[in-house]
Amino acid sequence: MLWNDWHPVAARCTLDPARVHCTVLLGVSVRVAIDAAGTIAVDRADGAALCHEERYGLVWACPGTPTRPVLAIAEADEPDRPAIQVGSVGVRAAGPRVIENFLDLGHLGYVHAGYLGDDPHTRVLPYSVDPLPGGGIIATGCKMYQPQASPAATEGFDVDYVYKVERPLTVCLYKSNPLHRDRFDIIYLFVQPVSEETSIAHPLLLCLPDGTTPQALRAFQQIIFMQDKPILENQTPKRLPLGDGIELPIAADKSSVAYRRWLAAIGLTYGVIPPSAKGARAA
Ligand SMILES: [Fe+2]
Numbered sequence: 001m002l003w004n005d006w007h008p009v010a011a012r013c014t015l016d017p018a019r020v021h022c023t024v025l026l027g028v029s030v031r032v033a034i035d036a037a038g039t040i041a042v043d044r045a046d047g048a049a050l051c052h053e054e055r056y057g058l059v060w061a062c063p064g065t066p067t068r069p070v071l072a073i074a075e076a077d078e079p080d081r082p083a084i085q086v087g088s089v090g091v092r093a094a095g096p097r098v099i100e101n102f103l104d105l106g107h108l109g110y111v112h113a114g115y116l117g118d119d120p121h122t123r124v125l126p127y128s129v130d131p132l133p134g135g136g137i138i139a140t141g142c143k144m145y146q147p148q149a150s151p152a153a154t155e156g157f158d159v160d161y162v163y164k165v166e167r168p169l170t171v172c173l174y175k176s177n178p179l180h181r182d183r184f185d186i187i188y189l190f191v192q193p194v195s196e197e198t199s200i201a202h203p204l205l206l207c208l209p210d211g212t213t214p215q216a217l218r219a220f221q222q223i224i225f226m227q228d229k230p231i232l233e234n235q236t237p238k239r240l241p242l243g244d245g246i247e248l249p250i251a252a253d254k255s256s257v258a259y260r261r262w263l264a265a266i267g268l269t270y271g272v273i274p275p276s277a278k279g280a281r282a283a
Pocket of ligand 1: 111224227228
């Protein structure tokens with residue numbers, strides 16, 4: 001499933017003609033090169049060329065035979081919504097763990113206190129989770145008081161959230177823009193699976209530019225992700241357990257439960273402990 005899908009391996013703005021960018025995708029050593037004319041080449045360490053595409057300022061590679069195009073993001077075509085690459089962050093955690101953490105409303109008031117939540121506004125209000133017609137899940141009606149929802153925010157406010165998981169290692173968040181509360185800022189998180197238990201996260205911002213700068217948006221997102229990194233790296237087991245009842249969920253974890261069930265239903269086995277795994281229930 002992941003072998004024949006697209007994964008980000010670099011952001012164009014970080015590539016340098018003077019040196020080859022070396023990374024790992026699904027256990028395969030990959031080299032990304034750019035020449036002086038801006039042409040990008042992606043190949044394996046043994047020299048075999050890899051399928052690659054460029055979208056949203058990111059270089060995407062598929063180690064197998066792609067069964068579908070790179071994810072289409074309609075909002076990326078909106079003229080007042082520049083795509084900002086945040087950079088890549090290596091995480092010693094399985095890809096599905098990184099996605100699940102991003103979906104978790106319950107941690108905002110604790111891990112991101114002062115930014116995306118705060119005591120005593122830590123309670124997660126009821127929200128809805130539904131399947132997406134093309135596969136995946138959508139969580140709607142999420143609300144959270146945030147003291148500093150984005151660098152454009154000048155005061156705290158109740159932020160509306162919608163989460164969408166369209167592919168196993170892609171999650172996106174729509175959140176109210178602080179200056180245009182009827183419009184959303186969009187944050188995508190694409191996870192490059194390095195191995196079953198290590199990942200590289202590539203956040204992509206599609207935010208309204210008013211009241212902020214690309215530099216401020218990028219810096220803000222890097223602060224947020226650096227708060228998540230140690231939490232993610234301390235989770236055990238490293239792989240995401242998909243069997244019901246392995247980690248006891250509470251009502252706030254509705255989207256996480258739906259994500260795990262969807263991964264189990266589509267039969268993902270990489271970076272997870274499948275529900276049928278021996279000892280999964282007892283773990
Ligand atoms: Fe977080």
